[in-house]
Amino acid sequence: MKGTVVIMGPGYPLRGGLATFDQRLAREFIKEGYACPIYSFSLQYPGFLFPGTTQYSTDPPPEGLTILSRINSINPFNWWSVGEELRRLRPDIIVVRYWLPLMGPALGTILRRVRKNRHTRIIAITDNVIPHEKRPGDKPFTRYFLKACDGYITMSEKVMLDLRTFQPIKPAQQVAHPLYDNFGEPILQTTARQLLRDKGVAIDDKDRVLLFFGFIRKYKGLDIVLEAMADPRVADLGIKLLVAGEFYEEAAPYHELINRLGIGDRLLLRTDFIPDSEVRDYLCAADAVIQPYRNATQSGVTPLAYHFEKPMIVSNVGGLPSLVPHEQVGLVAEPEPRAMADAILRFFVLGGSYFLPALRTEKEKYSWSRLVETILSLSK
Secondary structure, eight states, X not given: OOEEEEEESOOTTBOSHHHHHHHHHHHHHHHTTEEOOEEEEEESSOGGGOOSSOSBOOSOOOTTOOEEEEEETTOHHHHHHHHHHHHHHOOSEEEEEEOOGGGHHHHHHHHHHHGGGSOOEEEEEESOSSOSSOXXXXXXXXXXXXXXXXXXXXXXXXXXXXXXXXOSSSOEEXXXXXXXXXXXXXXXXXXXXXXXXXXXXXXXXXXXXXXXXXXXXXXXXXXXXXXXXXXHHHHHTTOEEEEESOBSSOSHHHHHHHHHHTOGGGEEEEOSOOOHHHHHHHHHHOSEEEEOOSSOSOOSHHHHHHHTTOOEEEESSTTHHHHXXXXXXXXXXXXXXXXXXXXXXXXXXXOGGGGHHHHHHHGGGOOHHHHHHHHHHHTO
């Protein structure tokens, strides 16, 4: 055994992209010869702050991983006890996820206790430093957390720039978000569409289908692509939009927009949480993935699209253009309806096979081993 690495962040039975990422990263550390438990949350969000239907997965627990539901994000007594537990455990490295300033007080306090052992190195994976949706306390909570860490990893240039406004000196490296390769290998589009039909999705093998995938929040711009779908040029081609993901805000305005635009017959709505066991089917059923975000750091949907070799249509915001080279692995457009409609039309002129060679070359950059190597180098 090379040593012990603790990942501090969401894990099963919590659901979502952060938990999926942490579990996949733990497997990579184990593969490299490290013990790697995950210290997850016994309470991640108070119920009134959680925008979805449930925080918990209905999938079976992942095999071969140790996931401990220890951290209560709002109980200071818990922060002290978890910090003491980890201080005594003396892991060689703690890899801590930071995605929301609300977590700053809990994680920052735990890490300050751990540091008293004068052994453990603390590396933060900062998904966001300045959040998409700003709230009071964001800056002091973030500053408190970041001071407790020895080094940082970002997955986009935008987050690196944000990080350096808080921590200009401590070591930090940018690493591309690795591929989500834990949802199975790609399957034929016709097979995927049949599996979706079996679940009640009215998708035909001849349909031209764009996929909007993931939690629905204002910054992700679903309304932008809905308006692009109403563009007469897009309508004339009969293009369909498959929306697969849970509303994390009020759904009524979106349904009102759909009715006003008159596009309901070209939408395929699966607006509940998509379990891990079905992710592959949605990605493989689509012709392309569309990300019309208003702002972005990086996106977990992008490495999903890379893994399943799906071209992307993305907004020209944040880290997305650097992840999706224009007219190579996808198309980049301004986050407004006309520009998105232009990109949709351009995609179907070029055809999905046009993008495949670059997708297969580009995806080689996004490895979990590279992320592990970067964490280990920062911890020295």
